[in-house]
Amino acid sequence: MKRLFAFVLALAMVCCLAACGSKDNASSVDEEKKTFIMGIDPEYPPFSYLGDDGQYTGFDVEVCAAACELLGWDFQVFAVNWDEKLIQLDAGECDCVWSGMTILDSMKEAGYVISQPYYDNTQVLLVKEGSDITSSADLAGKRVAVMLGTSGEAMLAGDLADLAASFADLMICNSFLSCFTELGGGSVDAVFVDLPVAAAYAANNPGFTVINEALGAEQYGIAFRSGDKALCDAIEGAVAELVSNGTYAEIAAKYTDISADNLVFLNK
Amino acid sequence: MTLLTMIVKMAEGLGKTCAIFFLTLLFSLPLGMVVALLRMSKNRIVSGVTRLVISVLRGTPLMLQLLAVTYGPYYLFGAGVARNKLIPVVVAFAINYAAYFAEIYRGGIESIPVGQYEAAEVLGYTKLQTFVRIILPQVIKRILPSITNEVVTLVKDTSMAFTVSYQEMFSIGKQIANSETSFTPFLVAGVFYYVFNGVVDFVMGRIEKRLNYYQ
Numbered sequence: 238m239k240r241l242f243a244f245v246l247a248l249a250m251v252c253c254l255a256a257c258g259s260k261d262n263a264s265s266v267d268e269e270k271k272t273f274i275m276g277i278d279p280e281y282p283p284f285s286y287l288g289d290d291g292q293y294t295g296f297d298v299e300v301c302a303a304a305c306e307l308l309g310w311d312f313q314v315f316a317v318n319w320d321e322k323l324i325q326l327d328a329g330e331c332d333c334v335w336s337g338m339t340i341l342d343s344m345k346e347a348g349y350v351i352s353q354p355y356y357d358n359t360q361v362l363l364v365k366e367g368s369d370i371t372s373s374a375d376l377a378g379k380r381v382a383v384m385l386g387t388s389g390e391a392m393l394a395g396d397l398a399d400l401a402a403s404f405a406d407l408m409i410c411n412s413f414l415s416c417f418t419e420l421g422g423g424s425v426d427a428v429f430v431d432l433p434v435a436a437a438y439a440a441n442n443p444g445f446t447v448i449n450e451a452l453g454a455e456q457y458g459i460a461f462r463s464g465d466k467a468l469c470d471a472i473e474g475a476v477a478e479l480v481s482n483g484t485y486a487e488i489a490a491k492y493t494d495i496s497a498d499n500l501v502f503l504n505k
Numbered sequence: 506m507t508l509l510t511m512i513v514k515m516a517e518g519l520g521k522t523c524a525i526f527f528l529t530l531l532f533s534l535p536l537g538m539v540v541a542l543l544r545m546s547k548n549r550i551v552s553g554v555t556r557l558v559i560s561v562l563r564g565t566p567l568m569l570q571l572l573a574v575t576y577g578p579y580y581l582f583g584a585g586v587a588r589n590k591l592i593p594v595v596v597a598f599a600i601n602y603a604a605y606f607a608e609i610y611r612g613g614i615e616s617i618p619v620g621q622y623e624a625a626e627v628l629g630y631t632k633l634q635t636f637v638r639i640i641l642p643q644v645i646k647r648i649l650p651s652i653t654n655e656v657v658t659l660v661k662d663t664s665m666a667f668t669v670s671y672q673e674m675f676s677i678g679k680q681i682a683n684s685e686t687s688f689t690p691f692l693v694a695g696v697f698y699y700v701f702n703g704v705v706d707f708v709m710g711r712i713e714k715r716l717n718y719y720q
Contacts, residue, residue, distance in 0.1 A: 320679045341684075346686070347686045347687070394680075394684055408672075409680060411670065415668075418579060418580075419586055422576070422584070422585050422586025424586040424587060
């Protein structure tokens with residue numbers, strides 16, 4: 238009996254602690270709003286990555302920083318684990334996920350507030366220089382790598398399932414670097430990846446070629462927790478102002494791997 | 506995706522999880538004994554080197570060792586990357602677990618009183634006979650709970666194989682979670698691991714009971 242009591246007591250204490258934790262989170266997010274924590278994939282150049290100076294940077298990070306400055310908010314960056322980005326968003330570790338994130342219908346269905354799309358994303362193939370693959374038609378019987386949780390993976394499971402079925406093997410990797418390493422090491426013949434990421438990698442690493450064929454089209458957006466519609470509106474408003482005062486185009490010009498044609502706001 | 510399809514898809518990955526689990530045990534349990542004997546060698550150089558190797562294996566993350574075994578040869582020597590990831594995964598797991606098992610074996614062997622060796626010598630046992638017939642049976646009984654601990658950890662550690670793109674059960678769960686924006690696959694994975702470990706617990710419990718012939 239004594240033991241049971243101790244157990245129940247311990248359980249109650251744990252529950253109390255848990256409750257405290259969630260309350261703290263809620264208040265810091267809802268009331269103050271002075272600090273805006275941006276959730277990024279730290280391995281997603283040129284949209285978000287660890288810069289040479291050890292600070293997170295990238296197109297998305299710079300836009301968000303500029304938007305927060307405009308709104309007078311403190312700006313912080315939080316590196317999420319891409320597979321668990323939405324759990325981390327729900328847990329309050331960050332206030333949005335904004336990192337070249339492809340908008341999925343399932344996200345809206347799950348109740349997340351999703352911003353207007355800001356980037357038309359295309360998927361391409363990255364191959365080794367001198368590869369006999371010149372288009373997606375050559376992929377039959379080949380081994381292809383794709384990163385888990387990217388739009389490429391979603392597409393190969395959805396719209397491009399027929400293409401995926403023609404592969405000898407589809408390897409799902411847990412980082413872009415591991416996809417590219419598999420390609421370099423010859424265990425796959427091509428990597429199915431977002432165009433800007435492929436372009437950035439090919440530019441920095443000799444021996445790789447991006448195949449000039451746009452596969453599938455999807456759009457990037459920003460995810461907020463359900464109920465954070467006001468927050469989403471505020472950010473969207475700030476970004477719209479950055480577009481109209483030219484800051485947005487200035488930031489975009491710094492990232493040559495991002496084609497201005499694909500930036501929705503610059504093509505209205 | 507219905508819950509049933511989810512479970513079926515993840516159960517397919519469970520086969521790969523089991524492959525890591527059984528192959529790792531198959532190689533690391535004997536390898537651990539070899540390492541333990543080297544570690545207790547009277548030769549200072551042999552025991553010193555073994556000690557260093559064990560400290561590196563226990564002192565660095567398994568995830569790092571997985572990356573090193575799989576991609577290390579490519580980055581260091583430009584060698585190819587293995588297509589069948591099961592090989593580098595089992596190599597990394599077996600080496601890592603052997604280091605832990607070695608220390609458990611050593612603890613067990615050193616817990617046997619010196620008097621038993623002396624008694625065996627008086628009775629005319631050779632060193633090998635003493636070890637195999639007298640020491641080892643007692644050691645196995647003593648270390649079994651610690652071994653169970655490691656085996657249970659191994660079940661959960663298999664999820665790390667995805668670091669090198671090996672599609673075991675948990676990575677399939679992650680893929681479903683991503684495409685469906687649902688957390689259910691994690692719940693399913695949790696149940697799978699728990700049931701797996703329930704079986705491990707049961708089997709190890711039975712072995713312990715059978716070895717408990719003096720009580």
